[in-house]
């Protein structure tokens with residue numbers, strides 16, 4: 432039987448453990464382009480998500496902040512494309528147009544069905560805000576790690592550009608956290624109205 436080519440095994444906790452080196456030897460620029468494209472695919476998906484959130488949200492200051500962040504995100508896309516093009520010596524097709532799957536948790540079907548029947552629109556809005564926060568925090572991790580990788584690869588030009596995006600993601604995530612009490616306060620009357628009062632509770 433042919434020997435299975437595998438470079439990682441899984442532990443009981445399902446975390447991959449690398450047992451031998453994987454990955455072709457490529458230049459630092461090629462390597463960095465791969466990582467930058469991963470970030471670009473996330474931003475490509477983020478732009479689409481922000482556009483639909485702007486249309487959908489019913490909280491005016493959320494809409495305004497998302498609009499600001501949409502413009503920032505387009506800037507992040509442009510800077511990533513520029514970096515990729517510079518590292519790839521102006522190669523036109525080096526930047527991905529693909530969209531990554533955003534890291535949004537999916538509840539189990541049993542709960543989704545119940546949510547569909549019992550959640551108010553106000554709670555759906557809160558769910559979307561929760562997803563906004565998860566995406567922004569994931570982007571913080573992404574740019575933070577990319578900055579450290581760029582440092583290791585001596586890609587000095589990339590570092591400040593990545594730090595700018597990191598700071599925009601942090602400020603967006605902070606804004607959501609700071610405004611969370613107000614958002615819940617605005618939506619609470621509708622949620623409260625949907626709660627049945629039970630005698631003796």
Ligand SMILES: [Fe+2]
Pocket residue numbers: 477500504566567570600603
């Ligand atoms: Fe973002």
